[in-house]
Amino acid sequence: xxxxxxxxxxxKRRKNLLSQVKGYRHGRKSKKSLARTAVLRAGVSAFRDRRxxxxxxxxxxxxxxxxxxxxxxTTYSKLINGLKKANIxxxxxxxxxxxxxxPNIFKKVVDSAx
Numbered sequence: 001x002x003x004x005x006x007x008x009x010x011x012k013r014r015k016n017l018l019s020q021v022k023g024y025r026h027g028r029k030s031k032k033s034l035a036r037t038a039v040l041r042a043g044v045s046a047f048r049d050r051r052x053x054x055x056x057x058x059x060x061x062x063x064x065x066x067x068x069x070x071x072x073x074t075t076y077s078k079l080i081n082g083l084k085k086a087n088i089x090x091x092x093x094x095x096x097x098x099x100x101x102x103p104n105i106f107k108k109v110v111d112s113a114x
Contacts, residue, residue, distance in 0.1 A: 061096035068099025072110040082113030 014032055021028055021035045028038040066076035074082075083090065088109065090098075098106040 058092060061092040064096040064099050065092060068095075068103065068106050069110060071103070072107050074110060074114065079110060079113055083109075086113050088113060 017032060017035050017039065018030065020039050023029070024035070024038055026034075028034045062076060065079065069076050069079040090109070095106070095109070098109065
């Protein structure tokens with residue numbers, strides 16, 4: 001059986017791994033074993049924080065809606081309850097955008113929810 005030398009594959013794998021850790025500090029950017037753990041941890045953090053970002057934005061939208069609602073003489077909870085009773089299906093992202101950029105349209109939404 002012929003002899004198989006794995007230098008090309010090994011170098012390619014190492015080069016690919018080190019290209020993922022460009023910009024990292026200390027040995028994590030140049031040592032294979034440290035780079036591997038750094039890439040794994042970075043992937044875990046990225047996966048977790050993609051989900052956390054959704055929670056963060058929903059909280060921000062709630063704050064913007066509440067500020068707009070209070071400017072129009074009501075509260076967030078009363079506004080959401082009124083929208084549900086009036087069968088107005090606007091999600092919080094859209095409501096927050098209206099409250100921030102188009103306060104006159106948001107005022108009409110609040111009036112229809114009262």
